[in-house]
Amino acid sequence: MVYWLLQRGFHELWDRTNISATAYDWITWAVYICIAAMLESPLFIAFSILYCEKTFTKEDSQAVTAG
């Protein structure tokens, strides 16, 4: 959804301004990379936390501590 909204925004930017093709290319790609950094890295962290939460329980911890 975020990428889609950005794409629509960039289309409007291209249609309504006199931005050069080179500048447009550099700007759009820079924004896409930043968005990927803000959304995809946290997605990987979220998957890892979800894995921990679904794999390790409080009982596991107590068993290990007791053992």
Place this chain on the structure above:
Amino acid sequence: MNNPYEIGVPYLTGQMPEEKLTWKDLFAKTYSIYHQTLFWVGLPAGFLAYLARYLLRPLQHKLLAHVVTSSPWGMYWAWAVNDSIKFVQQGAYWTISALFFAAVAANIIRRQDEDNRPLSDGYSSVRDRFGAVIGISVLSWIIMFVFGHVLTNGFLWLLMYSRHIYPNWLFVDICYYVPQLAVAGLLSRVALAVPELMDDPHVSLSQAVRNSIRKTEDWERFLLLFC
């Protein structure tokens, strides 16, 4: 397997969950870790991706121009070549992302004796499960590309463009992105296989995938939202 509550995973130390994990908890923990450390691990990869585009793009344009002018099938051949280039180029990004994901997972679920390992050395543990991580990455990329791109484009072409029907951009976007989102949502059900591969050196790829599908039950909407 490691127990993060016992070995001191940073985000959980002294915070054993008493209640069921909620979306809000997961978002809060995720962005807390991200801003503290992992943002800086991802930054070099981002810059590399940024520069790689400018190295690969001129080559892509030259190849396409050559194909269009030299092939008797012209545009059809160019379309096939263009999709093949996309498959390889975006597949490379996808695979690099999978390796980065494995490094992130290894850092979050790290062993006690590795607690002092610097983040810059995060990829060392990925080497041990390199084949399996590449395997799941390639498999998921093929599914994503075929169902989310080739078939969607093919149907759009068959139903619309081949009949000279050109609907407005919103309709085209919906037809193109909704199937992609659906495929991404389904594929995210197997994503927990990567942390499991990094956590358990003996688990097979197929077993990790099966476990992941089981563990992500009831999380489909969250994963779709995040995708």
